[in-house]
Amino acid sequence: MTNSEYTRTFKVWDTPLRLFHWLLVLAISIAFLSSDDDSPIASWHMVAGWSAAALLAFRLIWGFVGGEHARFVNFIRPTAIATHARDLLAGHPRRSVGHNPLGAIAVVALIGLTGIVIWSGSSVAAGGMDKDLHEALAYSLLALIGLHVGAVLLMSLLTGENLVRAMISGRKKNSLYPNVREARGPGLFAALLGAAAIVLAIIAIVMVDPTAFAPQQRHSHHGSHEERD
16 A cells, blocks of 8 residues: 555454454455365364454454444444345445444354354264264355355445455544544554453363374364364
């Protein structure tokens, strides 16, 4: 982004939130690509799942102390869903500086379902759950991600703004949001809490599974799919 482009934009998404978003994309991608026993990265499956768990711990804390538009209270607005859905069906949805009302539902659903998939994967590894249920949950997550990506692309088309680019740069165009100020960023205390959430999550995970973050060679079970988390 050039200096002139930068001055014509304003800050929306804080850096830790954007790092969380793309690292979770990476972790989930690796989890799916490593889910088959014969995958060349099969040994990274559990590492990816547990890494996603640590990221979720951060996001839950960040939803209360993070930047302005990262906070749950600023984008979870049940009363605005009906109006947004009506505008969307009419083909003229209003632009939202942060997450729109339906996007907020997607955020909560993705966080929740990712957590359930991780829990089911750890249960499979511990021998307490059938692998088929874990796989069904994992594919449900994949379907929800596909719906989320499709919705982001559709909203980008209908509103004339590149939402993917905004989540990369953290900024949106002033011309699309006249008189909107820069979003309040997270403070030092928030950063410390976010870091503590990750550290404590990693400690808790290692207590449950000492080899959680060490790539583990998996053995094939008659060519079936290994657990996903």
